[in-house]
Amino acid sequence: xxxxxxxxxxxKTMRDMVSFTLKSAGFDVIEAEDGTEAMKVLGTTPVDVVVxxxxxxxxxxxxxxxxxxSHPTHKGTPILMxxxxxxxxxxxxxxxxxxxxxxxxxxxxxxxxxxxxKVCP
Numbered sequence: 001x002x003x004x005x006x007x008x009x010x011x012k013t014m015r016d017m018v019s020f021t022l023k024s025a026g027f028d029v030i031e032a033e034d035g036t037e038a039m040k041v042l043g044t045t046p047v048d049v050v051v052x053x054x055x056x057x058x059x060x061x062x063x064x065x066x067x068x069x070s071h072p073t074h075k076g077t078p079i080l081m082x083x084x085x086x087x088x089x090x091x092x093x094x095x096x097x098x099x100x101x102x103x104x105x106x107x108x109x110x111x112x113x114x115x116x117x118k119v120c121p
Contacts, residue, residue, distance in 0.1 A: 007052075
């Protein structure tokens with residue numbers, strides 16, 4: 001059985017692209033459209049890695065990371081930010097919140113897979 005990944009993005013197109021890319025690399029993928037939905041999913045389903053957007057309604061990526069890091073179950077779960085934001089202060093905010101890595105959109109599918117496999121061996 002493959003590793004399980006959760007992709008969180010308010011854009012269905014982006015979720016589909018990430019999902020397709022990771023499924024092609026052998027991952028089982030679950031999708032959520034924002035941080036609130038992601039927290040509901042993670043309450044019942046453990047995952048090996050989370051790939052989240054930054055700018056989303058209801059709960060953004062930084063808030064999602066903070067919430068996940070406050071739960072013992074997700075303290076060590078790799079969390080990657082996948083966002084159009086490339087600003088240094090945003091990256092620092094993500095790092096402080098507990099992000100494992102940062103990938104700028106548009107992403108190269110092979111690079112995404114390489115980073116996910118690196119943090120989730």
